[in-house]
Amino acid sequence: MAPVTIRDVKKSYGSVATIHGVSIDIADGEFVVLVGPSGCGKSTLLRMLAGLEEISGGEIRIGGRVVNDLPAKERDIAMVFQNYALYPHMSVADNMGFALKLKNAARSEIESRVKPAADILGLTPLLDRFPRQLSGGQRQRVAMGRAIVRDPQVFLFDEPLSNLDAKLRVSMRAEIKNLHQRLKTTIVYVTHDQIEAMTMADKIVVMRDGRVEQVGAPLDLYDRPANTFVAGFIGSPAMNFVQGRIDADRFVTADGQELPLPGRAGTVKPGEATYGIRPEHVRIEDGGVPIRVEVVEPTGSEVMVGARLGGQAISCLFRERLALRPGETIPVRFDPATAHLFDGASGARIADAA
Incomplete structure (x- = not known):
């Protein structure tokens, strides 16, 4: 050794x-x-x-x-x-x-x-x-x-x-x-x-x-x-990246949808940014942001869903057996405790608050 x-x-x-x-x-x-x-x-x-x-x-x-x-x-x-x-x-x-x-x-x-x-x-x-x-x-x-x-x-x-x-x-x-x-x-x-x-x-x-x-x-x-790059490479399925901007205490997508800032982000500067959320951290929840289902892939223990949040593609991984159909719209919540923010220009992760 x-x-x-x-x-x-x-x-x-x-x-x-x-x-x-x-x-x-x-x-x-x-x-x-x-x-x-x-x-x-x-x-x-x-x-x-x-x-x-x-x-x-x-x-x-x-x-x-x-x-x-x-x-x-x-x-x-x-x-x-x-x-x-x-x-x-x-x-x-x-x-x-x-x-x-x-x-x-x-x-x-x-x-x-x-x-x-x-x-x-x-x-x-x-x-x-x-x-x-x-x-x-x-x-x-x-x-x-x-x-x-x-x-x-x-x-x-x-x-x-x-x-x-x-x-x-x-x-x-x-x-x-x-x-x-x-x-x-x-x-x-x-x-x-x-x-x-x-x-x-x-x-x-x-x-x-x-x-x-x-x-x-x-x-x-x-x-x-x-x-x-690391966020998209490590983890399967890969992390979702939603483009938008930080506006005060919220993240606004390019299509105008509001997403909660990561719970540990603290105070962040307004500006262009990328919101990262892993497919397994997306939950169906009333009152959430609407996504349009495009592809449903059941594997037995999980259901993989390809969808659109406005004009941006996202993936969701649900542990429940769901009867979803392409074309329907469902409300989802992005868990802020597991979300990430990345700088819009460099792609570097915006560090957690102390």
Whole structure:
């Protein structure tokens, strides 16, 4: 186990800069998820940490040691890729122990490391099989086992669940989180799926265009997003954004509807702003603002409704079973205790009152 420090790291390809001075502190044994849309630089940052990409500036430390110029094999890390990258002609046991074989480790040592790793991942009955005889989830566990056998200071995961079906992704999320709780090794995990980030991470790093937008615990990012980008990216379904302006002690939408200011906003300056409310915080209530239903999507336990507040699209997530029809108008209330205000020009969140 080891802490990881990424300090003012930059990456350029010729004159094109892709990573712009990223700084992240990762504690010993922490599970950190880098999340963001495609092209935000999260995989590039992970590859620089692994030693697979050269850095153009800044410093990376693993366990207190600067590794900028160290080759990947000397960094004491293990990486699990989106592609399982298993040797098809080798058994599960041989795939898991291959890195130790390359180091000329004794057969007894290889077996002593492979067996406990196989036990942890439920692979013991499969050790004699070949990759073609395994399911996608089993192959991913073999790839994880190969990393565990190396006993590294840091595990790196690069979108390891992207190739799995939805049900298998859910079970593999739980397995990876359980693995971290057992091994207590530092993990840096890259994904574009914010649900993976929310359910697995101790700390989330939200990236956009090669920069860090916000760092924090999952619920901190959900409850107190730094700006509209983070607010819209973290949480599923995404947060609603209603355009309008702050006028005295109220928020007035572009269509003239009045919404209550967030209960913790305190005194805010009048001007253009964005009102944020999550779909699950919208309630049907007599006397509320009218919205026009456009789409109704029942899922069994919930009803997802796409609607219009004046000319602006919003989403509502109701836990009750409702007989709603497209075209009808219903009154809703936005809970001010869970609402957010964002600056109309910068998109930055208007901070809570003290």
